[in-house]
Amino acid sequence: MVQASRSTVLVDCGMFQGSNSERALNSRDFPFGPATIDAVVLTHAHIDHSGLLPKLVRQGFRGKIHATQATVDLCSVMLPDSGHIQEQEAERRSKRERRRNRQPPEPVYSVEDAYACLQSFSRVNYGEWVAVADGIRVRYWNAGHLLGSASIEMEVSGEDRSATRILFSGDIGPMGKLLQWDPEGPEGVDYVVCESTYGAVERPLEHAGSRRDLLQQQVVDAAARGGALLIPSFAVERTQEVLVDLVGLMEEGRVPAFPIVIDSPLATRATQVFKHHAEELEHGAELLRALNSPHLTITETVEQSKMLDQRSGFHVVISASGMCDAGRIRHRLKNWLWRPEGTVLLVGFQAAGTLGRVLLDGATSVRIHGEEISVAAAIRSLDVYSGHADATELEAWLRSRKPVNGTVFLVHGEAPNLSALRERFGRMLATDQIMVPELDQAFLLQNGRAIEIDSDDEPRLVQVHAGQPDSSNDEADLLLDISDALSKAADERTRGIIVRKLKRALEQE
Numbered sequence: 001m002v003q004a005s006r007s008t009v010l011v012d013c014g015m016f017q018g019s020n021s022e023r024a025l026n027s028r029d030f031p032f033g034p035a036t037i038d039a040v041v042l043t044h045a046h047i048d049h050s051g052l053l054p055k056l057v058r059q060g061f062r063g064k065i066h067a068t069q070a071t072v073d074l075c076s077v078m079l080p081d082s083g084h085i086q087e088q089e090a091e092r093r094s095k096r097e098r099r100r101n102r103q104p105p106e107p108v109y110s111v112e113d114a115y116a117c118l119q120s121f122s123r124v125n126y127g128e129w130v131a132v133a134d135g136i137r138v139r140y141w142n143a144g145h146l147l148g149s150a151s152i153e154m155e156v157s158g159e160d161r162s163a164t165r166i167l168f169s170g171d172i173g174p175m176g177k178l179l180q181w182d183p184e185g186p187e188g189v190d191y192v193v194c195e196s197t198y199g200a201v202e203r204p205l206e207h208a209g210s211r212r213d214l215l216q217q218q219v220v221d222a223a224a225r226g227g228a229l230l231i232p233s234f235a236v237e238r239t240q241e242v243l244v245d246l247v248g249l250m251e252e253g254r255v256p257a258f259p260i261v262i263d264s265p266l267a268t269r270a271t272q273v274f275k276h277h278a279e280e281l282e283h284g285a286e287l288l289r290a291l292n293s294p295h296l297t298i299t300e301t302v303e304q305s306k307m308l309d310q311r312s313g314f315h316v317v318i319s320a321s322g323m324c325d326a327g328r329i330r331h332r333l334k335n336w337l338w339r340p341e342g343t344v345l346l347v348g349f350q351a352a353g354t355l356g357r358v359l360l361d362g363a364t365s366v367r368i369h370g371e372e373i374s375v376a377a378a379i380r381s382l383d384v385y386s387g388h389a390d391a392t393e394l395e396a397w398l399r400s401r402k403p404v405n406g407t408v409f410l411v412h413g414e415a416p417n418l419s420a421l422r423e424r425f426g427r428m429l430a431t432d433q434i435m436v437p438e439l440d441q442a443f444l445l446q447n448g449r450a451i452e453i454d455s456d457d458e459p460r461l462v463q464v465h466a467g468q469p470d471s472s473n474d475e476a477d478l479l480l481d482i483s484d485a486l487s488k489a490a491d492e493r494t495r496g497i498i499v500r501k502l503k504r505a506l507e508q509e
């Protein structure tokens, strides 16, 4: 939130993801009045940047949400999808709470809220200055992270007509990303707010050639096994990138032709947006060719999706979610995991606790929809489709923004990434020029310096120490589950058995 003398602007309004106590913040009130915000400037459509906009509008925000046209279009498919997920999540929790005679929870927002908030969007073009509030104007730069993604340069006029320039990185893409041009930005700003997602990660240099070579090897191996190659993939941009490479391999005659199926309603809708904006993309013509490939099928209905389980022989199915924790991919996995001729190729980050991670860690059997499925298919992973700049690329990005006279704030990263990036940036900036703010911390920006403003408010989030699991919610849930199970037990004897089993489990620890 940027507060100037005459107006207040939000940069992004994303959903909290991650630990339970972080995600719980999505249901809490904003720490400000939504009606007091004059405008939102949105860097890109990913839910951790845009996901609370429907709630902001529902709770009284009446200004404009500024974004590139491609971001507006992606939000029109991603926010209603997110609303649907919120409704389902509330429904699931509701059943549990009703069993405990408690008030059923409301969804964070509904599909209807998501559609309503789309009315507030206003389109901006890259490279043009736009006045978004009294005394605040912005200019968007292509961040190369996702279709429509931007870094936002903001100029804030002071009472004395002085101007302060702040650059918000948004998420920054890596060099050589398949469908994205390399990130751009202005030179010479007063302050920078920089993302740190991969601040501790250095990837070997990937370029189109080696990425496609690696994919070719996976396709050849999977074809030799003879069954389906299932690719769990994030629906927006990752699916389209993988498709371009698969069709590219066929076109280049490097693999024999094979059928490809995209089986995800969100991916299908997102693909339409990519098609519409193909001219703005690097290799956009290749994407259009891939979408016209005679080997590609896109499932529409649930019936068509179910029919996929009847297919035999080598074929590729790209489906969401990318971490296998929801979506149609779980049905396909149920059908193929137990068969030695099948292959699962994980092409993205797999968070701890997700089915994708369990598979990656070599589980021999997993539970899907309450059923035990043994794992005989080959489980492979290929981490070459990242949407984020690594540490070297973040450093190069900041170097290209020089001179940066004032404070550089590091945000949007887990603790190890924040501290690694702080150290790295410390080699080109004065140490006291770098700040790693905490949630809700506020600063007065003056003459290049950042002076912390004291607050009497209770912290919204008790900081969880890095590397320590967030167990408080899990514990509370477990205690409720135990009392639930005991109250449902048929008789005293069954209750006794449950209690003895639990005791034994604790003694074994």
Ligand SMILES: [Zn+2]
Binding pocket: 044, 046, 145, 146, 171
């Ligand atoms: Zn992002």
